[in-house]
Ligand SMILES: Nc1nc2c(ncn2[C@@H]2O[C@H](COP(=O)(O)OP(=O)(O)O)[C@@H](O)[C@H]2O)c(=O)[nH]1
Ligand SMILES: [Mg+2]
């Protein structure tokens with residue numbers, strides 16, 4: 001039951017915005033109706049433009065209510081979007097209008113000019129014709145802008161045959177060490193380049209500089225991730241060679257870099273054995289987004305109780321297809337397997353890349 | 357996760373749309389957030405309040421619709437409901453479930469007031 005007005009909707013109250021709005025999060029099932037109450041002058045009735053209930057036929061729904069116009073706005077995202085179709089509310093709710101707050105409402109919204117709610121309960125009827133409001137269906141991905149910039153980066157990388165890896169991990173898992181080691185091992189075999197987004201110390205920068213590989217540092221300031229726009233502005237300043245390997249060291253953070261596509265071919269997540277084998281369950285999004293997990297610092301295994309099998313099992317629960325390679329970036333164990341993985345993945349990329 | 361950057365993206369989408377559609381004010385924003393999108397809803401609301409302040413969407417009602425998580429079981433080949441990326445298949449118990457839905461993060465619709473309306 002709705003915890004705010006007791007209207008029978010299967011909702012859970014989860015938060016309050018600006019002391020003015022209490023919103024509900026539907027745990028499951030479709031949104032059938034939502035409304036504001038206690039907000040004079042804001043008598044808009046909103047409704048979803050499409051029923052999403054499994055097993056319900058959207059076409060069987062009631063006609064469009066006269067007080068709201070639904071307009072579809074062309075979206076920029078390339079993803080398919082559901083047809084914008086207004087679905088009317090079924091009138092006949094247990095309440096007569098929005099003005100009469102129930103005791104339950106008052107207990108929640110006494111300091112609020114508006115209370116919004118939605119749910120699967122009987123729709124609250126609204127007097128037609130009061131609203132000057134209009135609902136615009138826009139269906140735009142929140143990260144759509146990043147995604148389209150990433151797609152542009154990807155196209156450019158494909159044209160030039162630049163094989164790009166996005167290295168992600170917690171701080172201190174060994175991204176920079178592995179990066180430097182990889183550059184040293186591959187120097188002379190193919191053109192290399194680095195985008196360094198995790199500037200920790202001048203020492204880090206110096207280690208990369210010493211390899212002689214062209215590297216560009218992106219200062220993310222207080223930012224907790226690189227985004228595709230940052231990479232896009234780095235590219236023209238780098239003179240990336242044709243068919244090069246571009247390694248991007250992301251900000252040391254297992255959370256948001258998972259959501260920001262940079263245009264890379266693969267995300268490679270580094271988990272060091274000093275971190276605990278349950279990391280994949282604590283940060284599942286990153287392990288789901290990565291194609292390869294490097295289990296680093298294996299030279300320390302004799303001194304730890306780290307259960308390698310468990311770590312791999314947890315990573316595969318999150319991402320059944322993730323590849324796993326144990327390495328030691330400092331001692332060099334497993335480095336050849338990692339280099340082989342790079343060369344094979346790069347060959348596959350170059351074969352499939354659209355070079356037009 | 358990164359709720360502040362999400363909030364800023366939402367603001368950008370909202371204000372861009374409002375300008376393109378020439379509306380007077382934005383009164384409501386409906387977001388669609390997948391159960392597997394790892395978004396802290398309370399944090400997102402908090403950030404939205406901050407980033408919408410001083411814009412034509414200040415004080416807008418924000419609704420977050422949750423989209424259920426779904427996955428494809430690689431062992432029994434069924435599409436099943438999951439609430440976390442590492443949930444086992446409810447049918448056969450296998451952990452080899454590949455997420456297939458519920459990662460949405462979308463601005464679904466806006467409730468706007470048009471110019472010239474007497475409201
Ligand atoms: N024992 C051991 N230490 C490592 C290994 N890889 C990195 N480290 C150390 O871990 C610390 C953090 O490494 P760094 O590469 O800066 O991690 P980043 O923050 O992910 O870039 C440094 O002191 C490294 O020397 C490894 O394979 N074994
Ligand atoms: Mg580093």
Ligand SMILES: [Zn+2]
Pocket residue numbers: 002003004005006007008009117118119
């Ligand atoms: Zn209610």
Ligand SMILES: [Zn+2]
Pocket residue numbers: 223224225256257358361
């Ligand atoms: Zn971030």
Ligand SMILES: [Zn+2]
Pocket residue numbers: 429430431432433434445446447448449450
């Ligand atoms: Zn199964």
